[in-house]
Amino acid sequence: MDGKRNTILFKLFGSSISYMRRCLFSVLSVGPVPNHLAFILDGNRRYAKKWNLGEGMGYRAGFLSLMSLIKYCYELGVKYVSIYAFSIDNFRRRPEEVQCVMDLMLEKIEGLLKEESLVNQYGVRVYFIGNLKLLHEPVRLAAERAMKATSNNNNSILLICVAYTSTDEIVHAAQESCEDKWATTQSSANIKDSQDGEEKDTDDVIKLSDIESHMYMRVAPDPDILVRTSGETRLSNFLLWQTSNCLLYSPKALWPEIGLRHLVWGVLNFQRAHPYLERGRKQP
Template sequence: MLRSGVEPLYERYLKWQVKHVPRHVAVIQDGNRRFAREQGLDTAIGHRLGADATEQVLDWACELGVQHITLYTFSTENFRRDSAELESLFLLFREKFAAILRDKRVHRNRIRVQMIGDRSLLPDELLTTIDAAEEATRDYSDYFINIALAYGGRNEIVHAARSILDEVRQGAIDPAAIDPATVEAHLNRGAPIPPVDLIIRTGNDYRTSNFLPWLANGHESAVYFCAPFWPAFRKIDLLRAMRVYDQRMRLKERVARGS
C-alpha cells in the first residue's frame, strides 16, 4: 500500500531530474523465462507477460518523448531453443504484428514499425504478417519502433559488407568513397535508424549481447543495467535509465564548457 502511494511521487521526481531525453533507446528484454520459473508459470506465459510489458513500455516511451525505440526480441542464438518454445514464440510474434494493423495507438501516434534482422531465418507465415505491419505504417514518421528478430550484431555487419561489395561490383559505389555513413546506410534497408543514445538491459545481466554494435557501441551510448526481469519492468526503471543518459549529457556539457 505504501509502495503504491510512493511510486507516483518518485516518478514525478525522476521526470523532474531528466532534462535530456534520449532520441533512440534500445532495450534488451531479458528475463521472461526466469520470471516464469520464479512464479511457477509455463515458459510460454512468461513470454506473453513480456509482450504485455513491451506494449506498456512503448506507451511510456512515447509519453516521455522517445522518438526511436529498438527492442531486442529474438536473437540468432535463440534458435537453439527447443522446437516447442520456438513455435510458441513465432505464434506470439505473429499475433503482435497482426495486432499492429488495428491498434489505434499506432495510427493515432503515427508510429512506424519495422523489423531488423535476418528475414531468411524466419517462417513464411510470420514474414507475411511482418510485411503487412510494415506496409500499414510505412508512411508514419512521428515515432519509430524497430523489432529485432533473428538479429545478431555481427551478422548485421556481415550482411552490410556483402551489400556494399555487391554495389561496388555493379559500379554504384566507389571503394575509395566508402566511409562510416556508407556502412550505416547498408545496415538496414527500411527507415534509417539513428545512433543509439541509451541501451537498457533487464534481468540483472551485465552485457550488451551483440546488440547494435555499430549504432550503439560505436557511438558510445549510455548503458543501464537493472535487476527486474522484463515482465516486471516499471516506469520507474525506464526513468532511472533515462536519468543515466541525462547525467552523461550533463557531463558532456560541463566538459564542453571547460568546467
C-alpha cells in the first residue's frame, strides 16, 4: 500500500515540476528564444574526482545531465543543439580512457535508436559532426545508423561533434573547396567563346560561400549561445568559425552539475544582449 501511495505521490510531484517548467518557459518565450545553443561538456573527469567515482562514471553522470538539458532546450523551443562530445585532441589521452569513452558512446548511440528514446519522443534529427573516419569502427557504424534512422525527423536538430576540431573543419572545407574549384576549372578549360573563339573566363577564386558550403557545420545556422561549463572561458578549438557573433556563457558548475537554472540564466543573458547581437549580424 505504501509503495502504491509513494508511486502516486512521485507522479504528482513530477507532473507539478513539469507544469512549473512549462510556465517558466512560457514567460521566457515572451522574449527572443535562441535558435541554436552549443555546449562544451567540460568537467566530467573533475566531477568524478570530486566525488571519488570510478573510471568513466563522470562521463555517465554527464550523459544524464545532457539528456535533461536537451529536453529542456526542445521544450523551450530551441531548434538546434550542438555538443562538443569528443575532440580530435582527446585521442591523445590514456588508451583506457579513450576506450571507455568510445564504449559509452557506442552504448548511448544505440540507445538513441530505441523507440522510447528522447530523439524519437521529440522528433529529433541527429547529425554526427567531425572527421568520423577517426572513430573506432563500431562507433562510426552506429553513428551512421543513427543518422539514417532519424533522417525523417524534422522537429529539432541535435549535432554531436565527435572527432572534431574547428581547425580540422576549416582545413577540410578549404581542401574540398579547392578540389571542387579545380574540377570546375578543368571541365571548363576547353569551352570556347562562341563569338570570338577565346576561352571563357572561369571564376577560379575561392569565395567565403565556397568555404562555408563545405563546413561540417553547414547543416545548422551559427549558434546564438555557446556554453562552456566549469567556469572556463576557452573555446578549445570548437566552432571558431561560427562563433564570431554569439553570446559566450561560462557557468562555474561542472558539466554533470549543470541544470535548468543554468539554462534559464543563459537565455536571460541572451535576451538582454540580443539587440547588440542583432546589430552585429546586420553589419556587412
